[in-house]
Amino acid sequence: MKNGILLFLMAFLPIALSAQFPYALKGTTATFGAPDTVSGYPFPQGFPQWGTGVSCIDFNNDGLEDLTFATGTNQELYFYTNNGDGTFTKIAPLVSNTHHTKMVLWADYDNDGDKDLFVTAFQRPNTLYRNDGGGVFTDVTAMAGIPVRNDWTWGATWGDYNNDGLLDLYVCNRHNAVNSNYLYRNNGNGTFTDVTRKAGVSDGTQLTFQANFVDINNDGWLDLYLANDRLYGNTLFRNNGDGTFTDISTSSAAGITIDAMNTAAGDFNNDGFFDLYVTNTPNGGNVLLRNNGDETFSDISASAGVQGFNFFWAGNFFDIENDGDEDLYVSCMKDFTGSQNKVYVNQFVETGMEVFTEPYVNGLPGDTAQSYANAIFDFNDDGKLDIIVPNNGSDTIHLWENIVSNSNNWVKFTVEGTVSNRDGYGTRVEIWAGGKHYVRGHYCGDAYLNQNSEKIHFGIGTASMVDSVAIHWLSGITDVLTDLSPNQTYNVVENSTNPIPVNVNVVHADCHGSDGEATATPGGGVGPYTYEWTSGDMTATATSLAEGNYLVTVTDSNGDRGIGFASINNIGVITCDIAVTMSTNGVGGAADLTVTGGKAPFTYSWSNSATTEDISGLAPGAYEVVVVDDNLCEGRGIVGVYDNVAPCMPIIPTETVVTAYTATLKWDVPPTADASRARYREVGSPTWLISPAARDTDSELTIEGLTPDTEYEYQTKTRCDGPVISGFSASYFFRTAQLSGLPCDSWIPHTIASDHDSAVIEWTDNQDADRYRIRYRIIGDPIWKEQVALWAMVTLGNLTPSSMYEFQSATLCGATWTEWSVTTWNFTTTMAPPAMAQAGGPAETDREDRSALEQLEESAEASFKLFPNPARESITIEFAGSDNNAVTVRNANGQVIRLINSTLGSYSLDLSELPTGMYFVTVVDANGMPSTQRFIKN
Known part of the structure; x- marks a missing residue:
């Protein structure tokens, strides 16, 4: 039993509850706006709710933690501002969004000091809203490069996976046939690039509910853990530190196969490594994965007493009574069994044992709503963590105020990155107090559909002083604070505690290789100084630097230190941005060129023989420019000039992206286009082939079935308003990529999992493959069934229970399918559950x-x-x-x-x-x- 008495006040309009239990619930009602229901009806096509999300972020920058709720179809999002007196006020929606939204995440993706908002939606477009200040938000989804399409999105998480100081976005799609998950890299200019396959984190087409960027091996790089539903095992991607990830799900034992919904991380046993809590259905119960510190995990959920055996969803680590170990609050879906949400109280500090107890065997009294998400924050800033639960159906929002009555102390930190991302997400905070060591992480979306408080909270028991604090930023910088008084919140700015200022001058790398330099100059302290660069250099100047980020630690003769930061860019990468003025009646067009990167002076060579930066007096057509800088580095740009009077013009391609077997043509859409297409052929061939058609709003089309490492010629054509059709354009050219060297053979499965009516089969992706095929049947059945997959995974449904199936594989490379595999593989479906037997x-x-x-x-x-x-x-x-x-x-x-x-x-x-x-x-x-x-x- 814990020392002291654990008390919670449930602020749940219009009801006030009072009762005595081993850990009592009592108190009076705290005002919390109106008794809202955050998941309204109707839901699309009768789809089950499975909850909507909540965020506890201070979105108006007044220092008080506000609340944002995702909602059901035809409802606006709910926004509540914290009044600072224990009450909240519901305000008019800051953005207009009436989709069936799932998750709301506030994050400063552009590092401008205010919080932007990302909203996921089920079978509707996800939306990124840029905060322009003054309560004004702009939908920048499309211009930011995030697709506007109707995905099956549930959760998402922000994190800086490449440590460049910019928050990247990972989006989870719970669909087993169409959409993978997506990783969008922040480019630092308000746009994002889809790097999913390049980074190796698509996870196929699994049923992913939620993901979490968390550093599981304390190497300073954020890894990625995914909760996958049904037969799809969870996935743990280890960050390789070079922009790619490695799937270590099997070797780490974190790839558990349950009905997983949750990916919460916390250090429940205070060993300095982040553990994982995954929720489940009654089939096996929830799973607590203890981090063993060697990139492996152990399932200790049974011995720890946190399995639950019900339909659980969000589960959060937090220190309920400020004794120094993290407890758990878990949301449960209400059913006929009278299920209630769970509180698991950690006994590690008291006993040294990895066990939890349940002070409320049936959950907090009155906590019987239809719950899915929950989030942890300190709404009244009294140092005791509270719980917010957005409930479904007719159940209203629950706000649980923590009124624990003990003498335990606490400390909180807010962090602001200067070299790292401004929100400080991914920061690892360690403290030493009362002879004990504690670690907490800073996440943006980790448990099911939630965003917890930005304030990093530690309970420290009866310790009267925080001896020291180490704040480890993703940049590699560490800030150290000592002798802090408890029961306060400390605001820490990155690199603010290192006493010697360090100025760093850089010479950027050019396009020819690793020739960047960085020179550190201390602005204080007493010489002589020592220098230690993360590149390995031990002098004031680090040389032969490739593009990347580098830290230097400068130590003076008194042992005081300072940290400097150098960001080396490959300035040889020349980018050409071209603004276009359309021609009128065939004359007067213009192209205004802006060059970024490279080293001045520049020379310009346009396809119309012009040598100036900007060109004018242009007729309709395509214009390409080659820019060469003083280092002889080269950049290219192409733009299409259309006429605003001419009845119809063929599309003018501005980019061609090729693989070994495909070419994707991209263009600026003509103002009057209804549809476009291309004809193409191998150079020298007399026969033209016709591409698929592109619609009026499409800005690209893909030609498939091409021959690797081959030069192609193509021409474009457009149908405009009404029956007007342009002629074919002049010829453009591209060359397909060479093969990767992998043979294009029928695929070989490496994972087969099945239950009574479905099977999941996975194999290794072939970069040269366009798609995959499987045929399967019950052994002895003369008829094969076939299915095509875009990813290296397939889900077979509507199978017969207690049956042995056989299957074969084939792969499409270019225009030709391989033969069906000679090998035939087998799997057996299980017996049907008892209730389905008849x-x-x-x-x-x-x-x-x-x-x-x-x-x-x-x-x-x-x-x-x-x-x-x-x-x-x-x-x-x-x-x-x-x-x-x-x-x-x-x-x-x-x-x-x-x-x-x-x-x-x-x-x-x-x-x-x-x-x-x-x-x-x-x-x-x-x-x-x-x-x-x-x-x-x-």
């Missing part, structure tokens, strides 16, 4: 299971119709009246999987995500009368 009704299970199902028996006189029944893709619910009907859909175990409100005469229920089996639909009409029917998903 299609006509529930199996005869034990009495306890049977009594749960008896609650769902069909009504003698149902007030609605279900058809078709059985059904595969969707089923129609036809109501007796069009008044408000409340619909609940449960599986054969009695668990709620859909909640629907409908005022229409009928409703189409999407079944595509449901496993085969028996389900029950209960409709409560406007008079409060319930009736129930069952249906079969086949």
Whole structure:
């Protein structure tokens, strides 16, 4: 038992609760705006809620932690400002977004000192809002280079994976056929580049709920951990420090295969390495992965007592009673068992044992809402961590105030990067107090759909002083503070505690190699000085530097030190930005060139023989420029000049991206274009081939089936408003890439996992492959089924339980599929769950299971119709009246999987995500009368 008494006040309008328990809940209601429900109806196609997210970030920079909630379809996001007196005020939406949003993440991606907002959405576009100050936000998604498309996005996380001082974005898509996850690298100019495949973190097409950038091996580089649902094992990517990652899921034992939802990180045993907590369904329970400090993890969830065995979602580490070890709060989906959210209290400080206890065996009293996400913050700044829970359905927001009554002390830190990203995400903070050592990390989106407080909190027990603090920034800089008083918040700016200022002058590398230099000059202290560069140089000047970031530690004769930072750019990379003025009646066009990078002076060579920086008096057409700098480094640019009067012009390509078998043509869209296409051929061939068509708003098209390392000629054509069609353009040229050297053979599986009705098969991606194919059948069946995959993974669904399957593989390279593999592989599906064993009704299970199902028996006189029944893709619910009907859909175990409100005469229920089996639909009409029917998903 912990020392002291743990008290929580639940601020949950309009109810105030008071009760006594081993760790008591009591107090009066704190005002929290209106009793909002953050996940409204209807949900798209009857899709289950599975929660919406919450953020505890101070979005108006007044020092108080505010609240932002994602919401359901046709609802604006909720924004609450903290009044500083224990209450919140709901304000008008800062942005307009009525999609079915999932996660809200505040982050200063442009390092300008105010928080920008990224919002994920289910089957709707994700949105990036730039904070322009004064409460003004601009949707910059498209101009930032983030695709505007209807993905199946759940979670996301910000982190600086390449340590360049800019926050990068990882987006999780829970879809097993179309979308992978995506890593967007921050370019530092307001735009992002998709580096997913280059970095090696697409994770195929797995059902990813959430990800977390966390340094699992304390090497100063953020690794990436993913929670993947169903048969897809979780993935741990180790950061290689060169812009790429290595999948160590198997070797680390972190690649557990459960119904994973959560990726929270914390150091529960105070050993200096971050552990992971992954939530699960009742099938196996939650998993606590202890970090062994050698890039491996051990599952200690059973011995630690944190499994839970229910439908758990968000789980957060936090120190409830400020005793120095991190406890857990876990959100649970409400079902017929009366499930409640869990509080697990860590006993490590008291006993030295890696065990947790449950002061509330059935959860916090009254904490019985439909909960998915939760977040941790200190809303009244009293040093005791509180909990915010956005609930679903008719359940209102829960705010739990921590009113623990003990004498334990605490300390908090806010961090501001100057060389590292301004928010300081990825920073690792260590403190020593009362003879004990504690470590905390700073994350931006780690648990399921949440963003915790920006303030890095430590409980320090009865220690009366914080002896020392080390703040390790991603830049490599460390700030050290000593002899801090407890029960205060300290604001730390990067490199502010090192007493000797260091000025660094740099000579950037050019396009010819590693010839950059950096010279450190101390601005204080007493000489002589010693110098230690991260490049290995030990003198004031570091030489032969390639593009990258470098630190120098300068130590004077008294032992005082200073840290300097050098960023070496490859200025030989010349970028040509061209602004265009369209011509009028074939004359008067212009191209204004802006050159960045390189070393002046520059020379210019345009395709029309001009040698000036800018050109004018142009007719319609394509204009290319070659720029050469003083180091003889070269840059190129091309631009299309269209006419604003001419009836129709062919598209003018400005970029061609090639692989061994494909070419993607990119252009600026003509003002009157309805559709575009190209004809192409190998140079010297008499025969033209026709490309696919591009729509009016498309700015690119891809030609497939090309021959590697071959020169091609192509011409473009455009159909404009009405029936007007341009002629073909003059010829352009490209050369396809050489093969990587990997043979284009049928793929070989390295992972096969199956349950009763589905299987997941993975193999190694071939960079030269365009796509993959599998054919499969029950052994002995004469008919093969086929499926095509874009990634090195495939999910097979609607399989027959207790059956042995065989499959073969093929690979598409260019225009030709390989033959089906000679080898045939096998897998066996498991038995169906007991409740699905009989299609006509529930199996005869034990009495306890049977009594749960008896609650769902069909009504003698149902007030609605279900058809078709059985059904595969969707089923129609036809109501007796069009008044408000409340619909609940449960599986054969009695668990709620859909909640629907409908005022229409009928409703189409999407079944595509449901496993085969028996389900029950209960409709409560406007008079409060319930009736129930069952249906079969086949």
